[in-house]
Amino acid sequence: MESASLPLGHRRSAGSRFDRLLRPLAFLSAPTLLLGVLFLTPMVVMLVIALNHGVLSGQSGFTLSNFTDAISDPLYREVAWTTFQIATIAMLIQLLIAVPLAYVLAFKVGRWEIPLLLFLVLADELNPMVRIYAWRMLLGREGLINEGLMSIGLIDAPIDALLFSKFSVIVVLSTSYLTYTVIPIYAAMKAVDRNLFEAARDLGAGWWTTSRRVLLPLIAPGIFVALLLVYIPLFTDFASPTLVGGTSGYMLGQVVNDLVLETGDLNAGAAMSLLMLAASALFAVIAYRLARIRQLES
Amino acid sequence: MTGIGAEARPISIGSGTAPPSEHRLPFRRRLRRRMPAIASWALVGFALVLLFGPVLMLALFSFNDSSIISLPWEGFTTRWYEEAWNNQQARDAIVNSLFVAALVTAGSLVLGTLAAWGLTRLRFRGRAALAGLHGSVLVVPWLIIGVAGLIFFSEIGVALSLTTVGLMQLVVTFPLVVAIVSAGLVRFPRSIEEAAVDLGASQGQMIRYVVLPQIAPSLAAAGIFAFAWSFNNFEISFFTGGFEQTFPVWVFSILRQSENLPMVNAVSTVIALAQILAVIGAWQLIKRLSRRRGSQDDAIQELMGAVR
16 A cells, blocks of 8 residues: 655655656666567567468468468367367366365364475476476376286276376376465465354354355455466466377467477467467456455455 | 364364363264364375375386386386486586576566565556556466567577577566565565664665565565576477577477486486475575564465465
8 A cells, every 4th residue: 555655765855856757767667678678579579470461371461361260260269179178177176176275274284284385385396397297107008007007907908098188188287287276265265264164153054055155255366366377377388288188188379389380380370379368368357357356345 | 175164173183182082982973073184184195196296206217227117116226317417418408497597586586676666665657557567477378478589589580599588588587576575565564664764774774774684585485486487487498499408398309209218207306306405495594584574474475475
């Protein structure tokens, strides 16, 4: 909150407009310049490229065809649908783990609370590529899970669907962002007044009713923050589907990569990137609004 | 799901023994009473296995004396570590990543702290817009920033190299420092700064003796997160990188070409171990820095600040 007092140092050189202008400039010119040159300008350049005909097409001038082609191509629609499925299922799995886990961390583990939170932070610090590599080792045709199951006689032949499938992408993605799903929900849990639980119980509510009617509305902002932090990286992920997805787990991030680096069609790649950016922005605005509204209500 | 209303006082594990009367209860009632605690720990165990099990297996099999990563166990060896040590590409990749991460961390701390101070302590027109600009970087997917960077550099004719990687990583990493340090600055009342100035402290003294000690834990947390973000960053290094590979790009290119190699297990194990030590070290540092301010809760706030 802005206090009523003037900014520091301001009262000594009271009213100096020079000071008022110079001070923000001293602190913010370098960061803003960097963002302007290497964040905003590349975005604008990408938009211009996306609005231009490709070099290969032999035409020149502005066009919307890169966007309309991307939207109308049935192949891309199918990929978009796969991407939506994978990202949504991975998100739901994470929420199914994260909500009870956040509850347990906040209220049930006593002195283990901080060590377990550190474990969560550590899980995020571990290199994602190392994690993908480890899952590939476990899930492969000759991987440890198949070999293990065969050696104890549960299965006769390796289960091929474990790796290079939608399943493996979902497994890898669900474990990649768990930290960012749990911690906002945990923070919301910590803010809940626990007397409410007892009050609900005294009024005759069972644990299901208490969870649904008392706890869930209170932690809803945390859930929306988790969605905001996790769902966007999930649906733009490109390394995991490339390394464990095979042909059935082909996602939009790979389309961008293939257009830009394999085909060399920068214009189409830029258009596809911007469409994904627009979808992310739309999603972010909705999640942010919901989080804010919930916070105001409670 | 654990029962929320199932017990009068939530039993915290390890906080003591069960009440004596419990021994006389029939086994099923005892089990029933213990169910919430058992379910809680089962869930914690499940999550830990999901998060760390694969990496532990990876570490285990870096010592297996077999050139394919599979059962049965062929005996203990350290030859994969020797092979990794002698692999020039692996060494280059790690050195490149450490180099970039060190520079990006230093740059992010400077730029991020400047911006955080400007955005939280100064009032000027356009402040909200600038804060929004810094925040928006954190929401745009790295894939898209990477592709935009690639297109931008190719349009202006700049060759891709570790420099372009470092610059683009700086762009996505320093707003994280802005977020963490701003949160630290907002938490402590600026009246203390004003008091210092009123008591005759110069701007420099005020920053040195009042502000820095207060935001030191935030700076430490921001530093460790910035380093990890840069070191682990794949998308941006992949799209805006040239010939010199960073560590994640190196692992990616190996995985794309071939099956898993035990040598990569060995390298990954060393990296994971270093990251575990880094997190523990950072935690100790943050705890020490925030001691004068209060509890462990404060310290954990700092660590989690990056995530929220």
